[in-house]
Amino acid sequence: MSVTAAKGFEAAGVSAGIRPSGKPDVALVRSVVPAVGGAMWTQNRVQAAPVVVSRAHLGVAEPQAVVVNAGVANAATGSAGEDDARTTAADVAERLGLRPEEVVVLSTGVIGPRLPMKELEAGVAAAVAALSPDGGSDASEAILTTDAGPKTAVSAGAGFKVGGMAKGAGMIHPRLATMLAVVTTDYPLATGQAASLLRPAVDASFNRISVDGDCSTNDAVVILANGASGIERDASTDARFAEALHEVCAELARQIVADGEGATVVLEIDVAGAASDDEARAIALRIATSPLVKTAAFGRDPNWGRVLAAAGSAPWKGGFARLDPERLRVSFDGMDVFTSGAPTGAVPVLGGPACRIALELGLGSGAAGYLASDLSVDYVRLNAEYTT
Amino acid sequence: MSVTAAKGFEAAGVSAGIRPSGKPDVALVRSVVPAVGGAMWTQNRVQAAPVVVSRAHLGVAEPQAVVVNAGVANAATGSAGEDDARTTAADVAERLGLRPEEVVVLSTGVIGPRLPMKELEAGVAAAVAALSPDGGSDASEAILTTDAGPKTAVSAGAGFKVGGMAKGAGMIHPRLATMLAVVTTDYPLATGQAASLLRPAVDASFNRISVDGDCSTNDAVVILANGASGIERDASTDARFAEALHEVCAELARQIVADGEGATVVLEIDVAGAASDDEARAIALRIATSPLVKTAAFGRDPNWGRVLAAAGSAPWKGGFARLDPERLRVSFDGMDVFTSGAPTGAVPVLGGPACRIALELGLGSGAAGYLASDLSVDYVRLNAEYTT
Numbered sequence: 070m071s072v073t074a075a076k077g078f079e080a081a082g083v084s085a086g087i088r089p090s091g092k093p094d095v096a097l098v099r100s101v102v103p104a105v106g107g108a109m110w111t112q113n114r115v116q117a118a119p120v121v122v123s124r125a126h127l128g129v130a131e132p133q134a135v136v137v138n139a140g141v142a143n144a145a146t147g148s149a150g151e152d153d154a155r156t157t158a159a160d161v162a163e164r165l166g167l168r169p170e171e172v173v174v175l176s177t178g179v180i181g182p183r184l185p186m187k188e189l190e191a192g193v194a195a196a197v198a199a200l201s202p203d204g205g206s207d208a209s210e211a212i213l214t215t216d217a218g219p220k221t222a223v224s225a226g227a228g229f230k231v232g233g234m235a236k237g238a239g240m241i242h243p244r245l246a247t248m249l250a251v252v253t254t255d256y257p258l259a260t261g262q263a264a265s266l267l268r269p270a271v272d273a274s275f276n277r278i279s280v281d282g283d284c285s286t287n288d289a290v291v292i293l294a295n296g297a298s299g300i301e302r303d304a305s306t307d308a309r310f311a312e313a314l315h316e317v318c319a320e321l322a323r324q325i326v327a328d329g330e331g332a333t334v335v336l337e338i339d340v341a342g343a344a345s346d347d348e349a350r351a352i353a354l355r356i357a358t359s360p361l362v363k364t365a366a367f368g369r370d371p372n373w374g375r376v377l378a379a380a381g382s383a384p385w386k387g388g389f390a391r392l393d394p395e396r397l398r399v400s401f402d403g404m405d406v407f408t409s410g411a412p413t414g415a416v417p418v419l420g421g422p423a424c425r426i427a428l429e430l431g432l433g434s435g436a437a438g439y440l441a442s443d444l445s446v447d448y449v450r451l452n453a454e455y456t457t
Numbered sequence: 458m459s460v461t462a463a464k465g466f467e468a469a470g471v472s473a474g475i476r477p478s479g480k481p482d483v484a485l486v487r488s489v490v491p492a493v494g495g496a497m498w499t500q501n502r503v504q505a506a507p508v509v510v511s512r513a514h515l516g517v518a519e520p521q522a523v524v525v526n527a528g529v530a531n532a533a534t535g536s537a538g539e540d541d542a543r544t545t546a547a548d549v550a551e552r553l554g555l556r557p558e559e560v561v562v563l564s565t566g567v568i569g570p571r572l573p574m575k576e577l578e579a580g581v582a583a584a585v586a587a588l589s590p591d592g593g594s595d596a597s598e599a600i601l602t603t604d605a606g607p608k609t610a611v612s613a614g615a616g617f618k619v620g621g622m623a624k625g626a627g628m629i630h631p632r633l634a635t636m637l638a639v640v641t642t643d644y645p646l647a648t649g650q651a652a653s654l655l656r657p658a659v660d661a662s663f664n665r666i667s668v669d670g671d672c673s674t675n676d677a678v679v680i681l682a683n684g685a686s687g688i689e690r691d692a693s694t695d696a697r698f699a700e701a702l703h704e705v706c707a708e709l710a711r712q713i714v715a716d717g718e719g720a721t722v723v724l725e726i727d728v729a730g731a732a733s734d735d736e737a738r739a740i741a742l743r744i745a746t747s748p749l750v751k752t753a754a755f756g757r758d759p760n761w762g763r764v765l766a767a768a769g770s771a772p773w774k775g776g777f778a779r780l781d782p783e784r785l786r787v788s789f790d791g792m793d794v795f796t797s798g799a800p801t802g803a804v805p806v807l808g809g810p811a812c813r814i815a816l817e818l819g820l821g822s823g824a825a826g827y828l829a830s831d832l833s834v835d836y837v838r839l840n841a842e843y844t845t
Contacts, residue, residue: 112770112776112777113769113770113777114768114778114779114780114781114782115765115766115768115769115780115782116769144762145762145765145795145798145800147783147797147798147799148798149799180763180765180766181761181762181800285766286765286766360832360836360840361840364836364837364840364841365840365841367837367841368840368842370841373569374532374567374568374569375568377503377533377568377674378501378503378568378674380503381501381502381503381504381674382500382501382502384772388500389500389501389502391502392502392503393502394502394503394533395535407533410533410535410536411534411537412533412569444748444837445837445841446834446837446838446841448748448752448837449752449755449832449837452748452749452752452753452756453752453755453756453758453833453834454756
C-alpha cells in the first residue's frame with residue numbers, strides 16, 4: 070500500500086544498478102490529478118544537491134511527482150551535483166508531461182561521489198514505464214539502503230486515506246546518509262495547507278527519534294495531496310486529517326527506530342513536569358542520545374544512575390535544563406526506581422522489545438517524548454566496517 | 458611524583474575494601490603548611506553529596522587537605538549522603554588538626570548506594586598514618602575505578618613545581634561516575650588567585666575532552682597552593698605558573714582520553730576560521746561526540762562525509778553554527794580531503810595512536826580544539842556488561 074494507498078497515486082520501484090547489491094534503487098511516485106504539497110528539509114548546514122534543488126522547486130510550484138534514488142546521496146558534490154539533480158527532475162518532468170519545478174528529487178546513499186547519470190536515466194525510464202496504482206510496495210523497497218526492510222504506514226479517515234513510506238534514520242553505512250519519507254493523501258488540502266500541517270506532524274514524530282543523534286545532509290519529508298477522494302473539507306475532517314497524518318508519521322518514525330542500526334530495543338523516553346516544554350525536550354533528547362544510557366539499554370540494565378546524569382546535563386540556554394533531584398521521579402516500564410532524591414531499591418527486569426523510561430520532574434507542565442534505539446556492539450561494527 | 462612533586466605536600470593511598478576488587482580506594486593529600494586553593498565542579502543538575510559539601514567548604518575556608526574515595530560515588534543519596542560526606546571531612550580534619558571546612562571530600566564510583574562508613578573511616582585512619590612526601594604515586598592509584606592505569610603530570614618553573622593526578626572521564630562502568638583531578642603547587646598564589654587561574658586552565662583542557670559526552674554527577678578539579686617553594690611572585694613568574702598549570706591540566710586530560718573506555722585512537726579535532734569562538738567550539742564538540750565519526754575512527758576510516766554532516770549540525774543559539782561548504786577545508790593528519798565544496802579524492806591512511814581532524818571554515822577567526830576517543834566495540838561491551 071504505502072504511497073499508493075490513497076486514490077489517484079501511482080508509484081514504481083526499479084533496479085537501476087546504482088546500489089552495488091543490485092537491489093531496487095529508483096523509486097517514483099506521482100499524482101495522476103493535480104496535487105498540492107509541501108516538504109520539510111534537513112537543517113544541516115551542509116545540504117545535499119537534491120535538497121537545494123527540490124527546495125527551490127517547491128518555492129515556485131506545487132509538487133506532482135517525487136523521484137528517489139538510493140545508493141548515492143549526491144551530497145558534497147558542489148554545483149555539478151546540483152546540475153545532476155536538475156537534469157533528473159527535467160527528465161522525469163518530460164516523461165510525465167510536467168514542468169521540472171513540479172518534480173521533487175531525493176537521494177540517499179554515499180556522500181561524495183557523483184550520481185551515475187546514465188544508470189539513473191535508464192532507471193527513471195523504467196520507473197515511468199512501471200508506474201502503477203499498485204506500485205507503492207515496490208517504491209518503498211527502492212528507497213532503502215542498509216535498512217533491514219521497508220517502512221510503510223496507512224491511516225484512513227471518513228472517505229480519505231493517508232499513506233507513506235520511509236527509510237532509516239541515521240547515517241547507517243559509512244558515508245550513507247538519510248532519513249527520507251514520502252507521504253501521499255487523497256484528502257483535498259488547500260494550497261499552502263500541506264506544509265503547515267506537515268510541520269507539527271514531523272515535529273512530533275521524525276523530529277522525536279534518535280538512532281545516533283546525527284542529522285544528515287539529505288533528510289527530507291515530502292507530502293503530496295491530490296483531493297482525489299472527492300470528499301468535502303470542513304473543520305471536522307481537517308482535524309481528522311491532521312490526526313491521520315500524525316499517525317502515519319508516528320508509525321513510520323517508530324519503524325525507523327526499531328530498524329535502527331544494530332537496534333535491539335526501542336526506548337520510549339517520556340519527560341513530564343518540566344519547567345517548560347523546551348526543557349522537557351532538551352532532557353528527553355539528552356537521554357535519547359546518551360551513549361551510556363543506550364549501552365545500558367543494550368545490556369538490559371535499568372541504569373537509572375545514567376538516566377539521572379544525562380537528565381541533569383541537558384543543554385539549554387547556555388546552561389542545563391532545570392531539574393531538582395528532590396522532586397524527581399524516574400520509572401522504568403512503570404516501576405519507580407528513583408523518587409524524592411533517593412533510589413527506591415526496585416530493580417525492573419527489562420526483557421521486551423521496548424522499554425519506557427519516564428521522568429516526572431515536579432517543576433511545571435512541560436512535557437516531551439523521544440523514541441531511541443539502544444547502542445549495541447552491532448551498531449559499532451556496522452559503522453566501523455566499510456569498504457571505501 | 459604526582460601531587461607530591463611540589464614541596465610541602467604529603468599524600469597516601471590505601472585499600473579500605475570499598476572497591477570489591479580490593480584495590481586501593483582511599484587517597485589523601487594534604488599541605489604541611491597553610492595553603493590556598495580553589496576548585497571547579499560538575500555543572501550537572503544532579504550533584505553528588507561530596508560536591509555539595511565540598512563546594513560549601515570552599516566557600517568559607519581555604520582547603521588544606523583532599524580526601525578521595527573510589528568505589529562508591531555517594532551520588533543520588535540525598536541528605537544522608539551529605540551527612541556521610543560531612544562526617545568524613547570532620548574525621549580527616551580531626552586527625553590532621555584542621556577544621557572540617559578545610560577538608561575537600563571527593564568520591565567516585567557507583568551511583569546510588571551509601572558509602573560504607575566503617576570501611577571508609579578505617580581507610581582514612583590508615584591513609585593519615587601513611588602520609589608521606591613520597592605518597593603521590595600511591596594516591597594516584599587510589600582514585601581509580603576502571604581506569605587502565607594512573608594519570609599523573611608534573612611541570613616545573615624557575616624554583617617551583619605543579620603536579621597533578623586524575624582519573625578517567627566518562628561514566629566508565631555502569632553507574633560509575635567521574636572525572637576527578639587534584640593539582641598541587643608550591644607556587645605562592647594569593648588568596649582567590651587559585652580559582653581564577655584554574656578556570657581557564659580547566660576550560661582549555663578537561664572541558665575540551667570527550668569520551669562519551671556525558672558530564673557526571675561527581676566531576677571535580679581541585680587545586681592547592683602552599684607557597685612552600687619560597688620564591689617571590691612577580692608578573693613574569695605568574696605567567697610561567699599559569700603556563701605550567703595549563704601544561705599539567707592538558708597532559709592529564711590527554712591521558713584521560715587515551716585511557717577512555719575501549720579507546721583505540723585519540724582524535725585531535727581542530728576547528729579554525731569559524732564565525733566566532735563559540736561556533737568553533739560547538740562544531741568541534743559536535744564532531745567529538747558524533748557516534749558516526751567515532752565509529753569511523755575505530756574503523757580507521759577517514760570518513761570526511763560524517764565529519765561534514767556533524768559539523769553542519771552543531772547546535773548553536775537554537776539553530777546550527779554557521780558553516781559554508783564552499784569555503785570549508787577539511788584535512789586528516791594534514792592531508793586535505795575536502796576543499797571548496799567538493800572532495801579532493803585523497804584518501805589518508807589512518808594508523809597511528811592519534812588522528813588530527815582539522816577544519817578551516819573561512820568565515821572568521823573563531824577557533825577551538827577538542828580531544829576525543831573513538832567509539833569501539835569494547836566501549837559498548839564495557840558499558841553494557843555489568844553486575845548490579
